[in-house]
Amino acid sequence: MSENKNQAFMKGALILIIANALVKVIGAVFKIPLTYVLGEEGMGLFSSSYNMYAWMFVVATAGFPVAISRMVSESRAKGNHTEVKRILRGSLILMTVIGIVGTAVLYFGAGPFSDIMKNPDAKFGIASVAPALFFVSIMSVFRGYFQGKQDMMPTALSEVIEALGKLVAGFALAWMLLPQGLPYASAGAVSGVTVGAFLGALLLVIVYLFKRNKDNNLNTIADFGPQRSTGRIVFDLAKIAIPITIGASVFSLTSVIDMIMIMRRLQMSAGFSYDQAQALWGSYSGYATPLFNMPPTLITAISISIVPAITAAVAKGDMPFARKTASTAVRITTLFALPCAIGMSTLAGPILMLVYHTKFAERSLMLLAIAIVFVSLVMVTNAMLQAVGKENIPVRNMIIGGIIKIVVNYTLVGMPEININGAPIGSNLCYIVILTLNIFSIKKVIGVKFGIVQSVVKPVLSVAVMAVTALAVYNYTAFLGNTFATVISIGVAAVMYLTMLFILGAITRDDVEMLPKSEKFIPVMEKLKLIRR
Numbered sequence: 001m002s003e004n005k006n007q008a009f010m011k012g013a014l015i016l017i018i019a020n021a022l023v024k025v026i027g028a029v030f031k032i033p034l035t036y037v038l039g040e041e042g043m044g045l046f047s048s049s050y051n052m053y054a055w056m057f058v059v060a061t062a063g064f065p066v067a068i069s070r071m072v073s074e075s076r077a078k079g080n081h082t083e084v085k086r087i088l089r090g091s092l093i094l095m096t097v098i099g100i101v102g103t104a105v106l107y108f109g110a111g112p113f114s115d116i117m118k119n120p121d122a123k124f125g126i127a128s129v130a131p132a133l134f135f136v137s138i139m140s141v142f143r144g145y146f147q148g149k150q151d152m153m154p155t156a157l158s159e160v161i162e163a164l165g166k167l168v169a170g171f172a173l174a175w176m177l178l179p180q181g182l183p184y185a186s187a188g189a190v191s192g193v194t195v196g197a198f199l200g201a202l203l204l205v206i207v208y209l210f211k212r213n214k215d216n217n218l219n220t221i222a223d224f225g226p227q228r229s230t231g232r233i234v235f236d237l238a239k240i241a242i243p244i245t246i247g248a249s250v251f252s253l254t255s256v257i258d259m260i261m262i263m264r265r266l267q268m269s270a271g272f273s274y275d276q277a278q279a280l281w282g283s284y285s286g287y288a289t290p291l292f293n294m295p296p297t298l299i300t301a302i303s304i305s306i307v308p309a310i311t312a313a314v315a316k317g318d319m320p321f322a323r324k325t326a327s328t329a330v331r332i333t334t335l336f337a338l339p340c341a342i343g344m345s346t347l348a349g350p351i352l353m354l355v356y357h358t359k360f361a362e363r364s365l366m367l368l369a370i371a372i373v374f375v376s377l378v379m380v381t382n383a384m385l386q387a388v389g390k391e392n393i394p395v396r397n398m399i400i401g402g403i404i405k406i407v408v409n410y411t412l413v414g415m416p417e418i419n420i421n422g423a424p425i426g427s428n429l430c431y432i433v434i435l436t437l438n439i440f441s442i443k444k445v446i447g448v449k450f451g452i453v454q455s456v457v458k459p460v461l462s463v464a465v466m467a468v469t470a471l472a473v474y475n476y477t478a479f480l481g482n483t484f485a486t487v488i489s490i491g492v493a494a495v496m497y498l499t500m501l502f503i504l505g506a507i508t509r510d511d512v513e514m515l516p517k518s519e520k521f522i523p524v525m526e527k528l529k530l531i532r533r
Contacts (some may be wrong), residue, residue, distance in 0.1 A: 012152040012309075016301030019156030024294050026163040030171055032355055034189055035286060037174055038182060044278045045186035049125025051285070053193065054115050055338030056106050057136055063244030064095060065144035066307055067237050072148025073308035077315040083227050084148075090234040091141045099137030106130035116260065119278075124187035128194065135197035137521065142204035150308050152301075154207045158200040163249050165196030243391040256502065261406070262413050262423060269414030280420040288361040288424070292368045295340035299376040302329050303383035310387035323448040326384050330456045333380045334373065338463050339497050341372035343490065346467045350474060350486040368424035374431035381438035390445055396436040405430035454506065462500035469496045 002424025035043055068091050075083040106113075107130035114123035139158060146154040170192020177188040228236070260440060262284075266277035306329050313322040348366040349359045382394040404428045442448060470493035477485040501507050 010209065012147075012150055012305040013301045015152040015156050015161075016304055019159050020298045020301055021164040023159050023266055024297060026160070026167050027290070028355070030163075030192070034174060035356055037171075038186055038189065039180060039282075041275070041278050042182040042186050042280035045119070045122050045125060045183060046189050046507065047282065047285035047289075048114075048119045048122040049129060049186065049190045050193070052126050053106065053129040053132065053190070056102055056133060058245070062238065063241030063246075063391075064091065065140045065147065065304075066244050066383070067240035068141060068144025069148040069304075069307050070240060070387065072145055072310045073150070073311045074315045076149065079314040080227060083233070086228065086230050086233050087148075088141070088145050090230045090239060091144070092138075093230075094234050094237065095137040095141050096134075096482055099134035102133040103130050103135070104422050104445060105271040106133060119215050119263065121183040122186075124183050125190040128187045128191040130194075131140075132194040132197040135194070135201040138201040139197065139204055139312065142208055145208075146204075147304055150305075150312075152305065154204055155304070157207070160203050161203050162196040165199040166192040167196075168192070169195035178478060209489070223348060223509070232491050235374070240386075240389075240391060243395050244386055246395050252397060258405075258409060261410055262420065265413040266419060270416045272417045272419070283358075283361040284364050284423060287356055287358070288365040288368050291344065291351065291355065292372060295337055295344075296347050296375045296379060299333055299379055302333055303379045306380065306383050307387045308386060309327050314388055319447070322388070324447045326442065326446055327450060327455075329384070330377065330450055331379050333376050334455055335501070337373040337376035338459050339494070340461045341370050341464055342467050343470060343493060344369035344372065346470050347474060347486060347489065350482055350489075352481045354486045363421050364424055367421060368427060371424065371428045371431050372450060374428065376437050378431050378438060381435065384442055385438065388445060390441070392460040393441045393445075394438065397434045397441070400437065401434035404433055408480045454508075458501070458504045458506035462497050462504060462506060465500050466493045466497040469493050470517030 034046070038046060068087060071087050072084050075087065092240050097272070107127050110123040110126035111132070113126055114120050139162075139247045143158065170189045173188030173191050174185045175188075178185040234516075262281055265278050266272045266280060267274060272280065306325060309325050310322045313319070313325065348369060349362040352359050352362055352365060382398075385391065385393050409423055409424035409430055412418045412425055413420065415422065419427075439450070443450075470489045473492045474485050474489040477488055
């Protein structure tokens with residue numbers, strides 16, 4: 001039974017990882033050509049508009065998918081099927097109101113927000129992305145509902161459709177409006193976010209309507225335990241979601257503060273002109289940050305899957321399964337995020353040349369990429385604490401990390417010799433502190449034990465060999481051109497990393513058994529002596 005539950009958790013995670021990978025590919029197809037159309041200054045405007053939306057998006061919706069997922073999972077585990085429908089109904093009412101209010105605030109506040117940022121041309125983009133908040137609010141309800149049932153396919157499909165809508169509409173509008181000037185072209189690009197959110201929300205509603213008849217059949221099954229009223233459910237949703245939202249908004253708010261602070265510090269303290277500061281911010285936010293965001297976005301899949309899995313286990317009193325799931329999630333996250341972080345940092349320049357045909361953000365990406373492993377682990381450990389009803393702990397830890405980030409950024413960005421590179425240094429310190437605090441809290445609350453040798457030492461040794469291999473292969477093949485040398489060095493390094501994991505025994509039979517259909521390839525792996533118990 002435990003193996004089946006583990007496989008359900010990993011199956012959901014794998015579905016979302018595949019979807020997120022597709023979303024990232026689609027995003028790259030959107031973002032990379034967009035940099036050629038808008039340039040560094042236009043990407044600065046695009047990033048300013050999108051970051052303001054991202055902050056409002058987190059404030060409006062961040063905690064509710066988790067809260068809905070947790071409540072649906074808990075009610076289903078207890079056999080309260082009628083309550084599951086009430087959770088959906090109450091969530092829709094609440095999120096519709098939040099979506100309308102959020103859209104109005106962002107649309108009518110576009111001018112004042114852009115003035116505060118000292119980036120007045122960003123107001124067009126902020127206004128054009130405002131309606132996306134309403135559609136995203138609706139999406140968050142249905143995503144949380146399906147995730148609570150450990151059905152990750154609707155979320156995965158909506159993410160892909162949303163990304164495709166952003167790609168097609170955003171790039172088309174940017175290209176059409178370019179003759180009107182960069183402010184209008186960047187606004188057209190960010191308008192794609194609104195189109196994508198509308199399509200994603202529409203798809204989820206259609207999927208729900210198709211699945212509704214099956215859900216209605218559950219009404220014939222007797223409910224167990226007392227049923228909460230819709231009003232009580234809305235209150236409980238808010239009680240869970242608000243701390244999560246506060247914690248998540250700390251990061252989005254610090255990103256907005258970063259944007260305001262960096263532009264001001266570069267101009268007023270580091271001595272750069274407005275155009276120079278805009279170019280530095282554009283290179284960091286438009287070139288380094290999108291590459292940095294790719295691996296953590298894939299890790300989001302584990303965070304989403306772990307909440308209903310651990311919540312259901314706790315509701316049934318199955319703490320051994322909860323501990324095993326938590327420990328496995330941390331190890332899998334480390335095994336995936338660590339090579340991404342070190343690999344991207346080691347080959348920062350070649351990767352930037354491959355993707356953007358410029359090395360302008362090389363130093364920033366080299367520093368920022370290291371934070372990939374810390375960000376990924378923070379996301380997963382936050383989800384664990386939220387799953388067991390300790391959502392206030394991540395809030396406290398993230399506030400502490402956010403304060404550290406602001407102080408470090410303010411200090412370092414204002415130094416002419418460091419300038420924009422102070423931002424990734426601040427990010428690293430921020431996430432290291434949060435992760436450390438989260439780990440201590442998880443060990444205390446859940447009682448899980450993380451094996452240092454298996455979870456840290458073996459992956460670190462493997463990734464060290466990988467990094468040396470990547471550099472050696474790139475230097476040896478550089479005369480063949482950057483594209484060929486970069487692709488070959490990444491491929492060889494990936495094979496070397498996997499080889500080292502198997503040699504050191506960092507991947508065990510228990511790990512493989514969590515994968516769907518694992519019984520088909522475990523005998524082969526054992527025969528080749530690739531895995532051990």
